[in-house]
Amino acid sequence: MRLFVLLSRFPYPLEKGDKLRAFHQLRILSKHHEVFLCALHENDLEQHWIEEVEQYCSELQTIRISRFNQIVNLGFSLLGNEPFQVAYFYQKAAQKEVLACxxxxxxxxxxCQLLRTAKYVESLNDFPKIIDFQDAFSKGIERRLETDSWYWKPILNSELKRLNHYEEKVFKTFDHCTIISEQDRNQLPFTQRNEVTIVRNGVELDDFSPSSESKSVDVLFAGNMGYPPNVEGAVFLANEVMPLVIKQIPEAKLMLAGARPDQKVKELAGGYTEVTGWVDDMRDCYAKAKVFVAPMMIGTGLQNKLLEAMAMRIPCVTSTLANNALHAKENEEILIAETAEEYANHILELLDNSSKSEQIATAGHNLVTEHFSWEGTTKPLLNILAPAP
Structure with missing residues (x-):
């Protein structure tokens, strides 16, 4: 099959979850179909990034979108009812190029990946159209309303109403829709949500494997440190959880690793906390860690960071919210916490009890290797494109 793929971001480097998902899906899709990729981008692309992606494409077209036009579109979007993120990523000049391709x-x-690309092809009816919601964006905005500063709430309230309408509109416009987990599917704001296909995230098991490197970091949290759920998690971990750990283990160290750290994250650096910023190879950080913690209190989807840490046989602690998408067995494959005290107690137990740490790490590793290879998790998408007889 000749498959046209439309992305809102160039899928390399892999510092964001949507780019990671797109890159590995492209890799798997290219084994079964001719992939023709059209990727929007806002910044300059390095040649080696292009080379990493084009090996999986029969044709590759990049389309740069204007930052000036993004700002203008956001202004005009206040008068309409489409989500702000759709207005931010849609440009008429870019659509002409998409249609030409x-x-x-x-x-x-x-x-198509993500709601923000739907407008580019919504009027086309000559081809079967599939869109990857990825997450329940409306639910993510709803959760942010509980935590973001008061001055963001009018904007978030408006975006929530727009997303509730638009997610259903896109569902009706496309022939097939996919999403990352049952939890996200159940939170979609329309009654036919069960018709959306689950296509989970995976992990590249050849790249993320256990390391024999000596452990110099007690607690690691990794991810895009400009993403609001990660920012909130990092602040909570550094300011509320780690002081409780330090009381018992004064020399304990926390590493917050990931690109584009928000100012709130940068201000955490010092003392027991290291903020790395961009890391060339995140496996180096995982390899040093004794415990991985993902204190996700808002956000949606299946956390890539947990899959990667578990693949490298690191014992993990996370929230019920994050584990709802992962389905790891509590106290066997992962530890679950909600309060600062619960997180601290689990961290201390794993640091003090090598037997418990090894048991959780091994069981978590086995879970990921058995159920979360990209080849396995992408099969439902392949089935949509080529249904079994």
């Missing part, structure tokens, strides 16, 4: 490449089907 479709006309040139003559695909058999179209696969």
């Amino acid at each position: 479709i006309e040139k490449w003559k695909p058999d089907a179209i696969y």
Whole structure:
């Protein structure tokens, strides 16, 4: 099949969850179909990034979108009812290029990632269209309303109403829709949500494997440190959890690793906390860690960071919210916490009890290797594109 893929970001480097998901799906899809990729981007692309991606594409077209036009579109969007993120990523000039690519490449089907790309192809009816919701964005905004500063609430309230309408509109416009977990599917704001197909995230098991490196970091939290749920988790971990750990283990160290750290995260650096910023190879951070903690209190989806840490046989502690998408067995494959005291107690137990640490790490590793390879998790998408007879 000739498959046209439309992305709102160039899928490399892999510092964001949507880019990681897109890159590995492209890799798997290319083994079964001719992939024609059209990727929007806002910044300059390095040649080696392009080379990493084009090996999986029959054709690759990048389309730069104007930052000035993004700001103008956001202003005009206040007068309409489409989500702000759709207005931010949609540009008429870019759509002309997208449609020109479709006309040139003559695909058999179209696969879009994220709601923000839907407008580019919503009027096309000559091809089967699939869209990856990835997360329940409306639910993510709803959770942010509980935690963000008061001055963001009018904007978030408006975006929530727009997303509730738009997610259902997109569902009706596309032939097939996918999403990352049952938890996210159940939170979609329309009654036919069970018709959305679950396509989980995975982990590249050849890249993320146990390391024999000596452990110099007691607690690690990794991810895009500019993403609001990660920012909130990092602040909570550094300011509320780690002081309780330090009382028992004064020399304990925390590493917050990931690109684009928010100012709130940067201000945590010092004392027992290291803020790395961009890391060339996140496996180096995982390899040093004794315990991985993902204190997710808001946000949606299946956390790549947990899959990667578990694949490297690191014992993990996370929230019920994050584990709802992972389905790891509590106290066997993962430890679950909600309060600062619970997180601290689990961290201390894993640091003090090598037997418990090894048991959780091994069981978590086995879970991921058995159920979360990208080849396995992408099968439902392949089935949509080529249903079994």
